Amino acid sequence: MPENMLTADIGVIGAGPAGYSAAVYAVRAGFSVVLWGGPEPGGQLMTTNEVENFIGFPDGIMGPELMERSKQQAIRLGVKFIWDSITGIEKQADGFLLKADKEPGKVKAVVIATGAVAKWLGTESETKFRGKGISACATCDGFFFKGKKVAVIGGGDVAMEDTNTLTQFAESVSVFVRGEEDKMKASKIMYERAKNNPKVKFYFNTEVDEFLGDDRLKSVRIKNRTTGETQELPMEGAFVAIGHKPNTDAFKDFVECDDGGWIKVNVTATSVAGVFAAGDVADKVYRQAITSAGTGCMAALDAKRYLEHQN
Ligand SMILES: Cc1cc2nc3c(=O)[nH]c(=O)nc-3n(C[C@H](O)[C@H](O)[C@H](O)COP(=O)(O)OP(=O)(O)OC[C@H]3O[C@@H](n4cnc5c(N)ncnc54)[C@H](O)[C@@H]3O)c2cc1C
Structure with a gap:
């Protein structure tokens, strides 16, 4: 030996x-x-x-x-x-x-x-706001976003579960999905449960262009993957749920x-x-x-x- x-x-x-x-x-x-x-x-x-x-x-x-x-x-x-x-x-x-x-x-x-x-998107602005509004664990951190506007990034079952979890705390949950609605990775039942919640709004064919803020996350700029059109949505929390x-x-x-x-x-x-x-x-x-x-x-x-x- x-x-x-x-x-x-x-x-x-x-x-x-x-x-x-x-x-x-x-x-x-x-x-x-x-x-x-x-x-x-x-x-x-x-x-x-x-x-x-x-x-x-x-x-x-x-x-x-x-x-x-x-x-x-x-x-x-x-x-x-x-x-x-x-x-x-x-x-x-x-x-x-x-x-x-x-x-x-x-x-x-x-x-x-x-x-x-956790898998992350890997952008600079994501790294900047990790722990300052951006999380990968809705069960752990959802509680800190009571009454706030939050986003979920992802279109699989975990993203749908995170979305449902976050509706218990947040004022609204915007879900950004890269693919089209008919190509959702999530199971139908999980997707429908999230979709039918009045606090939830889905954005398909959409990716995050930039996370914005000062010392904490304040908004998310999203981009339509076909038209390239961007819009900035005020958002205090973002949950990356891509696996x-x-x-x-x-x-x-x-x-x-x-x-x-x-x-x-x-x-x-x-x-x-x-x-x-x-x-x-x-x-x-x-x-x-x-x-x-x-x-x-x-x-x-x-x-x-x-x-x-x-x-
Ligand atoms: C941002 C964030 C916030 C969270 N908040 C909460 C919370 O509030 N409450 C909660 O309950 N959970 C929370 N979680 C989840 C929790 O952290 C995990 O569930 C938990 O840490 C898993 O523990 P683990 O021991 O299995 O693995 P880990 O914590 O992932 O630890 C793995 C260990 O294995 C070591 N390792 C890896 N590869 C090798 C190797 N080849 N050789 C030797 N060692 C190796 C690593 O160095 C590390 O020490 C959070 C997670 C994240 C990312």
Whole structure:
């Protein structure tokens, strides 16, 4: 074994709510645990401000603070942190080799908790107003737009669900769809539910030309894709709902994934015995911090049961 090879009972891959929770439960169960944190220590919550729906914080908590506290909790309990990315997993006779550029590891069971990333439009003005009016999570941030005019960008089922969620808070919801109405990606039932809500207005064949404002988003300039005609609509919120990508590039040839790349699980068990998955990487439906922490706990307890049966 190379000199710099780390060893542990359980290797956790990912430093978001799922990874931290899995690591805490695994170490509290008496196992040695190494956690590889990857490209974004703290995960998606590092990119948000106030988290108001994580239970136990009556006044809300800033996303980065929630993650820093989770990390400190794991460190205090004895989790070893490595700020390196795992590039692949190999099954070996006595466990798993976790490949990494700098600090690979040898473990007996694995929890994959590498999360997902929202797809963004990728424009400069979108980046400028992210967290300042622009979000990719209606369930998380819709509440902050009570009585305001908001937009949804996208024409799939998630965009329709976000639209319906936002009608509970917003004064109006404008939905910008690139394609024509008869080519909507969303299922008919989801589309009709959104369309029939009096607060909702659809703009088809339309794309965002520019997000505008000063320190926060104030309006959205949209463009008709056929005529090139533009119009500026006052808007304090915009929700980009054009999909998510699970972080499974390093594992998709090792564990079974669905067509979208999400890891297939039976509760938390993947297609490979001894390898478990938790959080957004195996959940395209709920994608919340609390559900990720919950499945992280479950994955650690499933790994514990697996290891107990190995002995
Ligand atoms: C802007 C925004 C606001 C949100 N607000 C809320 C909210 O208010 N409430 C709520 O409940 N949820 C909210 N969410 C959703 C929540 O952040 C996610 O559901 C949650 O973070 C998912 O946790 P996770 O641990 O599964 O993955 P993530 O948080 O995505 O963390 C993934 C981790 O895996 C690591 N990683 C990735 N690839 C590798 C690799 N190859 N090797 C090693 N490590 C790797 C990353 O570095 C990261 O540390 C929000 C999301 C966003 C984007």
